[in-house]
Amino acid sequence: EPGLYLVATPIGAARDITLRALDILNAAEMLAAEDTRTLRHLMDIHGIPLRGRRIVAYHDHNADRQRPMLIEALKGGASVAYTSDAGTPMVADPGFKLSRDAAEAGARLHAVPGPSAALAALTVAGLPSDRFLFAGFPPSADGARDSWLRQWASVDATLLLYESPRRVRETLGKLCEIEPNRIIVICRELTKKFEEVIRGTAQELAERVPEDGLKGEVVLVLDRPAPVVLEDGDIREELRQAMTRMSV
Numbered sequence: 001e002p003g004l005y006l007v008a009t010p011i012g013a014a015r016d017i018t019l020r021a022l023d024i025l026n027a028a029e030m031l032a033a034e035d036t037r038t039l040r041h042l043m044d045i046h047g048i049p050l051r052g053r054r055i056v057a058y059h060d061h062n063a064d065r066q067r068p069m070l071i072e073a074l075k076g077g078a079s080v081a082y083t084s085d086a087g088t089p090m091v092a093d094p095g096f097k098l099s100r101d102a103a104e105a106g107a108r109l110h111a112v113p114g115p116s117a118a119l120a121a122l123t124v125a126g127l128p129s130d131r132f133l134f135a136g137f138p139p140s141a142d143g144a145r146d147s148w149l150r151q152w153a154s155v156d157a158t159l160l161l162y163e164s165p166r167r168v169r170e171t172l173g174k175l176c177e178i179e180p181n182r183i184i185v186i187c188r189e190l191t192k193k194f195e196e197v198i199r200g201t202a203q204e205l206a207e208r209v210p211e212d213g214l215k216g217e218v219v220l221v222l223d224r225p226a227p228v229v230l231e232d233g234d235i236r237e238e239l240r241q242a243m244t245r246m247s248v
């Protein structure tokens with residue numbers, strides 16, 4: 001069937017690919033990938049031949065240039081399979097603009113679901129999963145990170161963050177300032193040989209992570225914030241302030 005297939009690929013263990021994903025990679029008329037070598041390698045592992053198909057590179061740096069060609073192919077009724085480096089395309093990975101333009105051009109979008117580090121982390125964190133927020137990567141500039149963390153950490157939901165292993169300690173330090181007793185789970189190298197899940201309060205983990213950070217890939221999962229308990233005096237003060245605001 002024609003259309004754009006957004007194909008999830010493993011985040012570690014190569015066998016974490018679905019049978020349907022393999023069928024699609026085998027049958028698609030066109031293949032596009034964030035990293036052509038990674039897809040090529042994955043296809044090799046699973047014995048899927050290229051059969052003369054070329055893998056088109058589509059990543060952050062050439063997306064605007066490559067997109068029109070892929071959209072034209074889709075308009076012409078081609079089946080195009082897209083994979084990002086790992087996990088699910090569009091989850092902190094390219095693919096959004098491609099899917100948007102494909103949808104606007106009237107092409108059909110097909111999900112080929114599979115691994116994503118965010119959901120794998122939620123699965124092993126042992127934290128409430130009825131409501132969660134995936135906030136992606138914190139900004140790298142210090143000031144922006146601080147306000148970003150404060151903003152998302154105040155949301156009443158389990159919070160999922162992707163973080164560079166080098167910056168984990170710094171982020172934990174900031175989270176300590178926000179709420180030292182909040183339970184946090186560090187999920188490292190999921191589905192890989194050195195998989196590790198470390199649970200503790202922000203304070204405990206900040207002390208445990210070495211100065212120079214961790215190795216490998218990391219997802220941070222934060223328990224929801226502790227409910228704000230207002231003392232009687234606080235309530236009176238809140239009311240006074242609210243009434244002052246109303247009378248302005």
Ligand code: SAM
Nearest residue numbers: 011087088091093116117162163189190217218
């Ligand atoms: N599209 C991917 C997905 O669906 O999870 C995410 C791509 S994003 C560029 C890469 C980030 O995902 C890493 O920095 C890390 O935070 C997280 N990640 C990917 N693989 C992981 C793994 N095996 N264990 C822990 N975190 C992982």
